[in-house]
Amino acid sequence: MGKKIALITDSHFGIRKDNPIILKKQEEFFSKIFFPVIDKLEIKNVGHLGDVFHKRKEINFLTLEASKRMFFEPLKNRNIDVFCVIGNHDTYYTNTNDVNSVEYILSEQYNWKSYRNPETINVLGVNVCIIPWITKENKEKCFKELEQTKAKILMGHLEIQGFNITKGHPSLKGLDPEIFKKFDISFSGHFHIKSSNKNIHYLGTPAQYTWDDFGEPKGFHIFDVETKKLTFIPNKIEMFKKLIYNGPDSKIENITDCYVKIYVENNDAIGLEKYIKEVENNKPIEVKVINNKRLNVKTLEEDENGIQLGNTESIITDYIDKIKNDKIDKENVKTFMLDLYKEALEVK
Numbered sequence: 001m002g003k004k005i006a007l008i009t010d011s012h013f014g015i016r017k018d019n020p021i022i023l024k025k026q027e028e029f030f031s032k033i034f035f036p037v038i039d040k041l042e043i044k045n046v047g048h049l050g051d052v053f054h055k056r057k058e059i060n061f062l063t064l065e066a067s068k069r070m071f072f073e074p075l076k077n078r079n080i081d082v083f084c085v086i087g088n089h090d091t092y093y094t095n096t097n098d099v100n101s102v103e104y105i106l107s108e109q110y111n112w113k114s115y116r117n118p119e120t121i122n123v124l125g126v127n128v129c130i131i132p133w134i135t136k137e138n139k140e141k142c143f144k145e146l147e148q149t150k151a152k153i154l155m156g157h158l159e160i161q162g163f164n165i166t167k168g169h170p171s172l173k174g175l176d177p178e179i180f181k182k183f184d185i186s187f188s189g190h191f192h193i194k195s196s197n198k199n200i201h202y203l204g205t206p207a208q209y210t211w212d213d214f215g216e217p218k219g220f221h222i223f224d225v226e227t228k229k230l231t232f233i234p235n236k237i238e239m240f241k242k243l244i245y246n247g248p249d250s251k252i253e254n255i256t257d258c259y260v261k262i263y264v265e266n267n268d269a270i271g272l273e274k275y276i277k278e279v280e281n282n283k284p285i286e287v288k289v290i291n292n293k294r295l296n297v298k299t300l301e302e303d304e305n306g307i308q309l310g311n312t313e314s315i316i317t318d319y320i321d322k323i324k325n326d327k328i329d330k331e332n333v334k335t336f337m338l339d340l341y342k343e344a345l346e347v348k
């Protein structure tokens with residue numbers, strides 16, 4: 001038999017300046033993948049592990065309307081019980097979870113149970129330890145709950161050391177993974193890449209939002225609280241596509257409403273121009289042409305500062321690593337610069 005619930009996290013409704021095409025792709029995920037599985041398995045309990053909306057301080061009404069229609073209303077219509085762990089994007093302040101969008105929008109209008117403080121709750125008769133985003137204000141309570149709880153299952157919105165923030169970039173700060181040894185299985189939202197190590201699982205976002213999500217598994221999970229079996233339900237709807245131009249026969253796959261990068265391997269200018277026009281006729285959101293031939297010298301060798309060129313994040317981190325100054329906390333500078341870079345990407 002078992003007792004199955006669905007786990008979803010980091011929906012970030014309204015991400016990238018309330019981008020309507022991301023909302024459209026999210027809607028496709030909920031209507032074609034999420035709810036059909038919920039119905040088929042007759043799921044009546046859903047856990048959201050934080051960052052329901054993207055913006056911490058305000059809501060765009062187009063985003064609110066779309067998220068109600070694609071997610072909140074269909075859950076309510078099915079009489080599904082939702083519990084929600086407050087994440088860092090849900091809160092107005094950074095030093096407390098007290099004022100948060102989930103309580104004002106979802107607890108009041110949709111009867112979602114939300115947890116801004118740690119608590120051990122009962123899900124289908126099984127104890128689950130809930131740890132929301134840890135702030136200055138709830139820190140002590142969180143560590144006390146982690147220590148005292150009798151639950152064997154943990155669900156949180158946490159920053160844990162060693163787990164990937166983006167592909168190949170593990171977090172150097174955060175909680176010690178040893179803390180979670182006492183649990184049989186732990187789940188967390190926060191980092192958007194799906195990754196697991198031992199009994200700790202970052203579940204990943206349900207859909208792609210940025211180039212960091214390219215090629216990464218996206219979707220949601222079914223978890224049996226009794227047998228502790230975890231099943232991944234993939235969302236194969238993609239938004240980020242890489243194309244290769246290597247001559248007149250180069251393929252164009254389905255790229256409508258997608259962010260596209262064209263990697264040029266054959267530099268015949270007339271053919272390439274024709275290809276780019278054809279790509280644009282398919283109505284992608286954005287096309288970037290990456291001309292390897294032109295960048296050849298620099299991608300293969302180190303530039304004069306000894307920095308290997310790669311993606312923007314690794315250029316930033318590599319550069320900071322190469323700074324010869326022991327007085328600065330390089331990890332702090334890296335986090336700051338990467339946050340700044342992410343924020344810059346958000347600006348239209």
Ligand SMILES: [Mn+2]
Pocket residue numbers: 010012050051087089189190191192
């Ligand atoms: Mn998040």
